[in-house]
Amino acid sequence: MSLGWLLLLGFLVVVVSLIFNSLIAKKNEIENALGAVHSYLQKRADLIPNLVATVKQYAAHESNLFKELTEARAALGRPMTGEGDLQACDSLMSQMFGRLIAVAENYPDLKANQNFLSLQGSLNEIEGQLSAARRTYNAAVVQYNNAVEGIPTVFVAKVLGYRRKAVFQVAPGVEAKPDLAQLFGQVS
Amino acid sequence: MPNIQSLREKLDLLPDLCNEQMWPKVVDLEVNFPVDRTQLDQAIKTYGPWLAGAAAIGFLSGYMRSLAPYYEYIVLVCLAVGAWAFLQIRPHLKQWSEQSRRRREEESKLTQWIREELMKFLDPEFQFNSQPEFPKEVYTTCGLFPSSYDRAAAYGALAGMISQTQFNLVEISTHKKQTHKDSRGRTTVTWELIYRGLLFKADFNKNFNSHTLVQVERAQGRLGFLARGIQRLRGAQSELQRVKMESPEFEKVFKVTSTDPIEARYKLTPAFMEHFLGLRNKYGDGVELVFMNQQAIISIPHQKSFLPLYFNLKDLTQSLQSAAEELVDVLEIIEDLELDNRAWNRSSVQQKGA
CATH class of the missing domain: 1.10.287 (Helix Hairpins)
Known part of the structure; x- marks a missing residue:
């Protein structure tokens, strides 16, 4: 084999290795971002026992909602088969929280409860962090998808069996979630 | 506690203050x-x-x-x-x-x-200092400026609260010494300006631990891809990672780097990015921002002073009015960026988490 062919082969090995590493890095970024989404979902779910206990003092008859919330929290603890499960869990819990806040709107004493206000503050903060984690995940997915479908990375991606991934989307109905800040006014 | 609206309303009463309290003193000065x-x-x-x-x-x-x-x-x-x-x-x-x-x-x-x-x-609680110390620590650790300088000065500082948001602003300048030798061996020293303008520091309304920089994107044009490649290589060696934001308009003019990409997006919400672009339109291309130590620090390069350091005593009312208006305009940054939006109380969350 002549030197020219050896150089060409060496060049190709370097290019393929770079593409391979970049695809792996992009896949790991997605996993890392997904892990963050999961962690914030868990953090949000951890508020449920305290929220339920506080709301129960004023609206004990909303037992159905409390039961559904507890089940939604338990669902997050089960093993997930993919991003789809996590997204479904996120949507379900967002809807539950939306309903809980809507219930709270009917009880002025509850809205003035210090513990509830503090929980509402934490919930608002976690919602912001969760939204940031979703955006980070989506940014990582867009970069990954661009690499998986673009040339020349598409050839290596096919060999590795990498496929296009779906971005996080807000489930229908969740967009209309009550605005906590507007509902409770400015917390001093 | 004042807000921008109440400060603007007070500005209407400024001519009265000037005529009743200040003008007699100016006349005394002329006479005595x-x-x-x-x-x-x-x-x-x-x-x-x-x-x-x-x-x-x-x-x-x-x-x-x-x-x-x-x-x-x-x-x-x-x-x-x-x-x-x-x-x-x-x-x-x-x-x-x-x-x-x-x-x-x-x-x-x-x-x-x-x-x-x-x-x-404007507010009895406002604290003005005409000869403040140069904020060395903030300047050198924030990451917006080159860490070395040979001459630094601070011209005026104001601290206070607007709508529950603690702020602190200081006018500064820094220079680097440049020594040149000509063909005859004679040495000349010149002072090259590094930064002249305002450092605006305000409490940020969210809890965070990371360091995030929003700087002017200088890697543009035909060789932009090359410059961005070099930035990536340099970024790989530092703790700060490049964070690509979703807003194409924001990405076009600013470069975001952070020690935590998720927290960077937590701070830079789409609404915040839009407001910050508005601030850039108001104060020019050089406006930059850093989030550190639970604060947002904004640098606004400017040749003239935003703080009222001098007045034209011959036309005091007009001079006072325009100085006060400029100051209130700067303080409006708090509302422009919604730093006063306390939808949740940071201290209560911190206590809870502690």
């Missing part, structure tokens, strides 16, 4: 510390030509000594006439110079008093 140039002007008018004539003839005689055989005597006479003329002018010059010095001192005291009264008028 006058600067009268009449006598000096008269003396210059009378003896000035003698002085100028003696100097001219003396110089010419000395210069053309071969043409004037007795030039030494002519020069001596010219010196004597010049000294006599100068001695006639000197007392008036001294008097005028003393009057001016005292006037400047009193004007400086009065300006300081007006400034303090203006701040008290």
Whole structure:
């Protein structure tokens, strides 16, 4: 084999290795971002026992909602088969929280409860962090998808069996979630 | 606690404050510390030509000594006439110079008093310092500026609260010393400006631990891809990672780097990015931002001062009004960026988490 062919082969090995590493890095970024989404979902779910206990003092008859919330929290603890499960869990819990806040709107004493206000503050903060984690995940997915479908990375991606991934989307109905800040006014 | 609306309403009452409290002091200054140039002007008018004539003839005689055989005597006479003329002018010059010095001192005291009264008028809790210390730690650790400089100064600082948001603003400048040697080995020193403008520090309404920088994207144009490649390589060696934001308009003008990409997006919500672009349109291309130590620090490069350091005493009302309006405009950044939006209370969350 002549030197020219050896150089060409060496060049190709370097290019393929770079593409391979970049695809792996992009896949790991997605996993890392997904892990963050999961962690914030868990953090949000951890508020449920305290929220339920506080709301129960004023609206004990909303037992159905409390039961559904507890089940939604338990669902997050089960093993997930993919991003789809996590997204479904996120949507379900967002809807539950939306309903809980809507219930709270009917009880002025509850809205003035210090513990509830503090929980509402934490919930608002976690919602912001969760939204940031979703955006980070989506940014990582867009970069990954661009690499998986673009040339020349598409050839290596096919060999590795990498496929296009779906971005996080807000489930229908969740967009209309009550605005906590507007509902409770400015917390001093 | 004031908000921007209440400060703007107060500005309408500023002419009254000026006419009732400040203007009498300016009149007192005029009466008690006058600067009268009449006598000096008269003396210059009378003896000035003698002085100028003696100097001219003396110089010419000395210069053309071969043409004037007795030039030494002519020069001596010219010196004597010049000294006599100068001695006639000197007392008036001294008097005028003393009057001016005292006037400047009193004007400086009065300006300081007006400034303090203006701040008290806007909010009694505002703290103004006309000779603050240079904020060395913030400057060197924030990451917006080169860490080394040879000369630094701070011209004025204001601290206070607007709508529950603690703020602190300081006017600063930094220079780097440049030494040049020419072909003859002579050394010249020049001072190259690094930064001149405002450092605006305000409490941020979210809880975070990371360091996030929003800087002007300089890697643009035809060779932009090359510059961005170099940035990526440099970024790989530092703790700060490049964070690509979703807003194409924001990405076009700003480069975001952070020690935590998720927290960077938590702070830079789509609404915040839009507001920050608005701030850039208001104050120009050089506006940059850093989030550190639970605060947002904004740098606004500007040649003129945003703080009222000097006033035109002859047109005090107008001067005061425009200085106060500029100051309130700067403070409006808190509302422009919604830093006052306390939808949740950070301290309560911190206590809970502790």
